[in-house]
Amino acid sequence: MEYAIDVHGLNKSFGGRPVVRDLSMRVERGRICGFLGPNGSGKTTTIRLLCGLLTPDSGSGTCLGLDIIRDAAAIKRQVGYMTQRFSLYEDLSIRENLDFVARIYGLPARRAAVDEALERLGLASRQRQLAGQLSGGWKQRLALAACILHRPQLLLLDEPTAGVDPRARREFWEELHRLAADGLTVLVSTHYMDEAERCHAIAYIAYGRLLAEGTVDAVVRASGLVTRRAATAEPDRLAARLEGLPGIEMVVRFGGALHVSGHDAAAMDAALTPFRDDPAIRWSEAEPGLEDVFIALMASVKDPQQ
Numbered sequence: 167m168e169y170a171i172d173v174h175g176l177n178k179s180f181g182g183r184p185v186v187r188d189l190s191m192r193v194e195r196g197r198i199c200g201f202l203g204p205n206g207s208g209k210t211t212t213i214r215l216l217c218g219l220l221t222p223d224s225g226s227g228t229c230l231g232l233d234i235i236r237d238a239a240a241i242k243r244q245v246g247y248m249t250q251r252f253s254l255y256e257d258l259s260i261r262e263n264l265d266f267v268a269r270i271y272g273l274p275a276r277r278a279a280v281d282e283a284l285e286r287l288g289l290a291s292r293q294r295q296l297a298g299q300l301s302g303g304w305k306q307r308l309a310l311a312a313c314i315l316h317r318p319q320l321l322l323l324d325e326p327t328a329g330v331d332p333r334a335r336r337e338f339w340e341e342l343h344r345l346a347a348d349g350l351t352v353l354v355s356t357h358y359m360d361e362a363e364r365c366h367a368i369a370y371i372a373y374g375r376l377l378a379e380g381t382v383d384a385v386v387r388a389s390g391l392v393t394r395r396a397a398t399a400e401p402d403r404l405a406a407r408l409e410g411l412p413g414i415e416m417v418v419r420f421g422g423a424l425h426v427s428g429h430d431a432a433a434m435d436a437a438l439t440p441f442r443d444d445p446a447i448r449w450s451e452a453e454p455g456l457e458d459v460f461i462a463l464m465a466s467v468k469d470p471q472q
């Protein structure tokens with residue numbers, strides 16, 4: 167099996183503060199891997215280590231088969247990196263923006279490359295529109311077009327859809343899947359659970375450590391979390407009674423229902439027994455959601471700085 171990303175034991179500190187700790191990670195070629203974790207957990211720093219923009223303090227590995235330390239310059243040429251706060255020239259048109267990026271890359275057949283990117287991302291009919299006049303969704307699309315101009319093999323996308331409406335996000339993800347089907351590998355950071363579920367695999371990081379990796383199903387299963395759902399007219403009252411009982415680690419409100427979760431099914435069910443006969447509560451089994459799993463994972467680790 168070939169990996170687009172294959173790194174081991176990466177560490178990076180800023181001013182003596184560790185930000186990425188002993189991080190090992192693999193992403194198969196042609197896959198979309200979602201990169202999740204709380205704010206400040208080290209996602210951007212990891213992305214920068216992978217594409218050669220930062221050098222790890224220790225650790226090793228390859229990106230697209232190239233050594234992340236020795237071959238940093240070659241990696242940069244084969245990667246499309248969409249930064250969190252990317253900028254476009256607002257007073258240039260879509261085509262002019264792409265043409266500018268193509269010049270920076272020194273692309274030989276510039277016009278053809280721009281035409282292809284415009285076509286590929288459905289931007290051809292708007293190519294004369296100024297970037298500054300585009301909605302958030304179209305700006306993201308233009309940024310993606312700029313990232314694929316030089317035909318990279320790997321896309322590193324740092325929260326590309328933050329603040330974009332659901333329809334534009336959906337279209338953006340359709341495009342990512344088309345690119346992956348053509349063989350591109352995508353590592354995309356996101357805080358949206360629905361986006362995580364669209365990925366072939368996910369990686370979850372907290373305090374610079376990778377805590378979970380694999381398909382969404384595998385990550386949920388590996389968490390060992392068990393969830394019961396309680397539908398009731400008074401969820402707040404029930405939540406107040408359940409919180410803190412032995413075996414109950416999380417009580418989360420979902421409209422008129424509660425999701426009650428814990429790792430020890432027997433202890434949790436014992437705590438729930440007195441509530442089972444209450445005719446005002448309808449109990450059912452529920453699949454723990456990714457969000458529940460991430461919150462449980464976060465709760466299981468301590469901030470090493472405190």
Ligand SMILES: Nc1ncnc2c1ncn2[C@@H]1O[C@H](COP(=O)(O)OP(=O)(O)OP(=O)(O)O)[C@@H](O)[C@H]1O
Nearest residue numbers: 180181185203204205206207208209210211212250
């Ligand atoms: N160049 C730098 N110098 C000093 N500290 C930095 C530097 N870059 C990042 N950090 C710190 O490292 C930590 C991890 O930041 P990073 O941007 O990698 O997290 P993140 O997971 O991408 O967060 P977010 O989801 O908010 O984008 C933060 O506390 C950040 O302030």
